[in-house]
Amino acid sequence: MSVRVSMKVNGKPVSAEVEERTLLVTFIRENLRLTGTHVGCDTAQCGACTVHMNGKAIKSCSIVAMQAEGAEILTIEGVAHADGTLHPMQAAFKENHGLQCGFCTPGMVMNALDFAKSHPSPSEQEVRESLEGNLCRCTGYHNIVKSIMAGARAMAATK
Amino acid sequence: MSTSLIGARVARKEDYRFLTGTGQYTDDVALAGQSHAAFVRSPHAHATIRKIAIEKAKSAPGVLAVYTGADLAAAKVGGLPCGWLITDVKGQPMKEPPYPPLAQGKVRHVGERVAVVIAETQAQARDAAEMIEVDYQPLPAVVSAAKAKNGPALHEIAPDNTCYVWALGDKAAVDAAFAKAAHVTKLDFINNRLVPNAIEPRSANAMYTRADDSYTLYVASQNPHVERLLMTAFVLGLPESKVRVVAPDVGGGFGSKIYLYPEDVVVTWASKRLNRAVKWTSDRSEAFVSDAHGRDHVTTAELALDKNGKFLAMRVGTTANLGAYLSTFSSCIPTILYATLLAGQYKTPAIYCEVTAVFTNTVPVDAYRGAGRPEATYVVERLVETAARELKLDPVELRRRNFITEFPYQTPVALCYDTGNYEATLGAALKIGDVAGFKERREQSLRRGKLRGLGYACYIEACGIAPSNVAGSLGARAGLFEAGEIRVHPTGTVTVFTGSHSHGQGHETTFAQVVAERLGLGMEQVEVVHGDTSKILFGMGTYGSRSLAVGGTAIVKALDKVIAKGKKIAAHLLEASEGDIEYERGLFKVAGTDKQKSFGEVAFAAYVPHNYPLDKLEPGLNENAFYDPTNFTFPAGSYVCEVEVDRETGATQVVSFTAVDDFGKIINPMIVEGQVHGGLTQGIGQALTENCMYDADGQLLSGTLSDYAIPRATDVPLFKIDTRETACTHNPLGVKGCGEAGAIGAPAAVMNAITDALGVKDLPMPATAQNVWRAMHTR
Numbered sequence: 001m002s003v004r005v006s007m008k009v010n011g012k013p014v015s016a017e018v019e020e021r022t023l024l025v026t027f028i029r030e031n032l033r034l035t036g037t038h039v040g041c042d043t044a045q046c047g048a049c050t051v052h053m054n055g056k057a058i059k060s061c062s063i064v065a066m067q068a069e070g071a072e073i074l075t076i077e078g079v080a081h082a083d084g085t086l087h088p089m090q091a092a093f094k095e096n097h098g099l100q101c102g103f104c105t106p107g108m109v110m111n112a113l114d115f116a117k118s119h120p121s122p123s124e125q126e127v128r129e130s131l132e133g134n135l136c137r138c139t140g141y142h143n144i145v146k147s148i149m150a151g152a153r154a155m156a157a158t159k
Numbered sequence: 160m161s162t163s164l165i166g167a168r169v170a171r172k173e174d175y176r177f178l179t180g181t182g183q184y185t186d187d188v189a190l191a192g193q194s195h196a197a198f199v200r201s202p203h204a205h206a207t208i209r210k211i212a213i214e215k216a217k218s219a220p221g222v223l224a225v226y227t228g229a230d231l232a233a234a235k236v237g238g239l240p241c242g243w244l245i246t247d248v249k250g251q252p253m254k255e256p257p258y259p260p261l262a263q264g265k266v267r268h269v270g271e272r273v274a275v276v277i278a279e280t281q282a283q284a285r286d287a288a289e290m291i292e293v294d295y296q297p298l299p300a301v302v303s304a305a306k307a308k309n310g311p312a313l314h315e316i317a318p319d320n321t322c323y324v325w326a327l328g329d330k331a332a333v334d335a336a337f338a339k340a341a342h343v344t345k346l347d348f349i350n351n352r353l354v355p356n357a358i359e360p361r362s363a364n365a366m367y368t369r370a371d372d373s374y375t376l377y378v379a380s381q382n383p384h385v386e387r388l389l390m391t392a393f394v395l396g397l398p399e400s401k402v403r404v405v406a407p408d409v410g411g412g413f414g415s416k417i418y419l420y421p422e423d424v425v426v427t428w429a430s431k432r433l434n435r436a437v438k439w440t441s442d443r444s445e446a447f448v449s450d451a452h453g454r455d456h457v458t459t460a461e462l463a464l465d466k467n468g469k470f471l472a473m474r475v476g477t478t479a480n481l482g483a484y485l486s487t488f489s490s491c492i493p494t495i496l497y498a499t500l501l502a503g504q505y506k507t508p509a510i511y512c513e514v515t516a517v518f519t520n521t522v523p524v525d526a527y528r529g530a531g532r533p534e535a536t537y538v539v540e541r542l543v544e545t546a547a548r549e550l551k552l553d554p555v556e557l558r559r560r561n562f563i564t565e566f567p568y569q570t571p572v573a574l575c576y577d578t579g580n581y582e583a584t585l586g587a588a589l590k591i592g593d594v595a596g597f598k599e600r601r602e603q604s605l606r607r608g609k610l611r612g613l614g615y616a617c618y619i620e621a622c623g624i625a626p627s628n629v630a631g632s633l634g635a636r637a638g639l640f641e642a643g644e645i646r647v648h649p650t651g652t653v654t655v656f657t658g659s660h661s662h663g664q665g666h667e668t669t670f671a672q673v674v675a676e677r678l679g680l681g682m683e684q685v686e687v688v689h690g691d692t693s694k695i696l697f698g699m700g701t702y703g704s705r706s707l708a709v710g711g712t713a714i715v716k717a718l719d720k721v722i723a724k725g726k727k728i729a730a731h732l733l734e735a736s737e738g739d740i741e742y743e744r745g746l747f748k749v750a751g752t753d754k755q756k757s758f759g760e761v762a763f764a765a766y767v768p769h770n771y772p773l774d775k776l777e778p779g780l781n782e783n784a785f786y787d788p789t790n791f792t793f794p795a796g797s798y799v800c801e802v803e804v805d806r807e808t809g810a811t812q813v814v815s816f817t818a819v820d821d822f823g824k825i826i827n828p829m830i831v832e833g834q835v836h837g838g839l840t841q842g843i844g845q846a847l848t849e850n851c852m853y854d855a856d857g858q859l860l861s862g863t864l865s866d867y868a869i870p871r872a873t874d875v876p877l878f879k880i881d882t883r884e885t886a887c888t889h890n891p892l893g894v895k896g897c898g899e900a901g902a903i904g905a906p907a908a909v910m911n912a913i914t915d916a917l918g919v920k921d922l923p924m925p926a927t928a929q930n931v932w933r934a935m936h937t938r
Contacts, residue, residue, distance in 0.1 A: 137357055142875070
């Protein structure tokens, strides 16, 4: 059975006919061809698929597209400014070498953006705990932690 | 430019695309006429296949084709080759059983590919794969290395499941040394099986073009040229010129993406059969049963010492589990890359190591970050620390008594270390890790109900495997050089083509730093291209921490040729003798005068050769080079780990980790530090959390990221790291390699710290809360 789903992704209304079982991440990657959102596991462990739904970070592998009907979705492609300038959190990842292969990075950034809203000046431990649902195999988290601490402060400063 | 780019913390060129979601990984590639493959995998560890019923699947919606091993056999698709021939103790070649891309009548591990379904969509392919009924006759299985010899035979050619028994070193000298030893320390180890788990799952997307009978394969690979060579020459019998392999952005490798895998072969072959683009992307559960695993050794090791604590000899016996088939480089890991490292940083005069490599009903085992060297370091550094405790000596003092201090140093296990300064890294690690303050910290921990322990590891590794002819004499079936090309454009910008591959290491930045510095250009004038056989002349790829030492040197050699030709052009333009031209910071100058031409002017003259010595010199400014190293490089370092163990639960936390490494010259310290952080975390993962477990029937118990615990952010501390530079003596950059160090040194440091905290001699990895609790309560 197929069903029509409609939502707003990165500020743009989108709509498509999909199978009912289509995961939100599949809809984003395959129907919308927004391939910055990644799939790194099949048990909701790695967080590479993290996007924002109505302002909250969620794992887009863990809901079907239908559940996002009418929602506002933000993916990594919608984070930088329109002129291409990096968002302060993205810039902090670059500045602090918070990424290597880049595969987990979109999920890390999306999770960090949500976390930073409520933690304008987080401690190292708070950041580590915020990464409970995001796996990275390259960085040993060291520079991701530093990136998020710096990015959160930069976001707070530009408010 | 006033400041040097060498040693500078240059932000990475590649970051922008990764941070904005515009990287392109293999699964992001959508080709015209894209179809999708799903593999039917064996649920049994060992079984004969009586029948495969495919009719229902074939007529399922969207299905384009179903293929089994019979189709591949009929098309004369070969088996996957092994890239290293080990010769056993009796001078016989190792046993090389066939490794068919799809099972031929028998399956030998859970996850082995039995059939493939290709359909219009991924969902249709997966739905149809579930309709295939395979009638299996299960057979008894063997999973552990220790039981393999007496277990049911996997392959006809190896009735005792033994691939080879191999040895290195002087057994008689070792036995004699043990006979006169004042003290012998003996330990039995299990080096736990690991699953690499790069966060990007493997993916392969093949396209066939009928117009010119050519193929393009996008694949998550660390070495696209090797993938092409193995696939065309050994499996599909195709001309290499007809196959383009592209490894675009690759989301981590750690060894697991070095190899030629059956899925890559099958989608490539099927793309022609169907005249369609065929994509397969692994899900994580498939990755656990199809990506090559790492480690899995069972070892007994002994260290003989004299009454002064001088090492006399080391004796090591290892059984290495190779899994069900020989993966691409599996055979050289527990031999050439393991036994040769058993001297470590020490003047042990006699070493003997015997390795029995066995087949079991498990996923094939191959190189995983460190590849043999972590296993060797674990043996050496656990033995040394344990010997110190038994002799009531400070482990630092025991190491110092035995450090190699004069170079070059010929070890008794084949390697010749060109340079090193082990005291320098150890001394720095003691200071940075504040070892002097440990006693006080231990008291503080105790007051909080925690046992605190401190452990060391002083590792050495051998990187940039070479020279090719020596490796060839030891069984390598491939060259171990690297290729590079410098293409200077008419306007003076430069594109660098390297046969190395970056899947997180930042080559686009580091290599550009090297080129920009040497040519005196800005970073923005240099682009680095890698990962495409149609663009790059040749390549051996990235593994064994070789990219800068071998690939970087090839680039430097090509640069030297560019500058040499540029001098000829400049001499003509400046009406001077070639011998009088000097190149400095982007300028060709006539020595002792103010006459000069910029790099851009010379490049322009090379491509617009109006005023040009056409009678003596070809136009253009484009040079390539191949570099075959004269020796390994030998990075080394000293690690100090502190752990706290909860006395109630056994839960163990790494609370401090100090790493001081000597990687030779460093181009970009920011990137090097990142490599160390990641390596350390994988090493800590092996020691504390990661364990690939099979049950006795060969069912994988740790088959998802819910069951197999790769470290999370709360499992590791902020690392205290530093470097010391002893330049490599035999490459022009003086570099050694840094990618694997952390994973090599960390497990021993962590386990030395835990055994110190608990006051026990040994403990199996991983030191989970359960294992630690058990050790505390069975003393």
